[in-house]
Amino acid sequence: MSLLGDTHAIHIDLLKQIKKKYRTFLLSNTDSIHVGRYRRILENKFSLKNGFSELFEEVYYSHEVGLRKPDPLIFKMALKENGLNANETLHIDGSLQNLGMRIILLKGGNSMENIFGADGKSIYDVVINFE
Secondary structure, three states: OOOOOOOOHHHHHHHHHHHHHOOOEEEEOOOHHHHHHHHHHHHHHHOOOOHHHHOOOEEEEHHHHOOOOOOHHHHHHHHHHOOOOHHHOEEEEOOOOOOOOEEEEOOOOOOHHHHHOOOOOOOOHHHHOOO
16 A cells, blocks of 8 residues: 555544554655645545654655655654654555564555454554554
8 A cells, every 4th residue: 555645534543543553654655745645635535634643653655755665764763853763663555675674565456444343453463563
């Protein structure tokens, strides 16, 4: 699922459920035009007045931080700023950049729903439950 390219109610509900159990962060290669567009969509369609900030603890947009994935610096910045240990962090994306993080690739039909289930309860607890 490309969060900025594919915004459906099931994804919003799933992210809300995941946020209740896990710390969540968004790193997105995007620009101000797309961010503005999606803020409007999220507000009008899902009543999220603060856009993705309501779904994630912290949001990092490439155009705002001056770094783009897969540059390791954007990952290191997010880890450091939030006091995260790479080996306790799950990176869900379409790339293999991990810096010691655990990875689940969203490719070949794999989706957030497949990973977490429609209710946000992980079917990969052995992988992502770091408690």
